[in-house]
Amino acid sequence: MSLVEALLPEFDHEMATTRRVLTRVPEEQFAWKPHEKSMSLGELSGHLANIPMWSTAVTDAASLDLDALGDAAKPKSPASREALLQTFDRLVAQARAALVRSTDGEMLGPWTLKKGVQEFFTVPRISAIRTWVMNHSIHHRGQLTVYLRELNVPLPAIYGPTADEQ
Secondary structure (H helix, E strand, C coil): CCHHHHHHHHHHHHHHHHHHHHCCCCHHHCCCCCCCCCCCHHHHHHHHHHCCHHHHHHHHCCEEEHHHHHHHHCCCCCCCHHHHHHHHHHHHHHHHHHHHCCCHHHHHCEEEEEECCEEEEEEEHHHHHHHHHHHHHHHHHHHHHHHHHHCCCCCCCCCCCCCCCC
């Protein structure tokens, strides 16, 4: 079994779970923030929907310079929940396709995250996928569920039933 074949079931599960949470985001509350230092609900859900983009950034190049992204790296609120889900679905499909076409050698190859001349780290591509796509998604999905709970939005099952779905 290849590294990607071993990774894909987890990727598919986490992306499907994330989509279930994103479907609950009330677009009329996109501007809501739980705290002045927090992202808005729209920014957080938009950021979460864009995280799968990191898969192609990792598989298609040996490094990513955050300076090259400019404003594209800043979380933005989507125009609607439908737009949010369309972006997420498109990026997940692209991410999965990028993973499927990757070989073990490529997945074990180095990948570097930097900002200008400052290098943050170099890790094997598979580690970058796990950290910057899957773990990053899980982290922000957890934040999003707290936002939704604060807004009294019923939460879907994630790793088992929630108090809202027995």
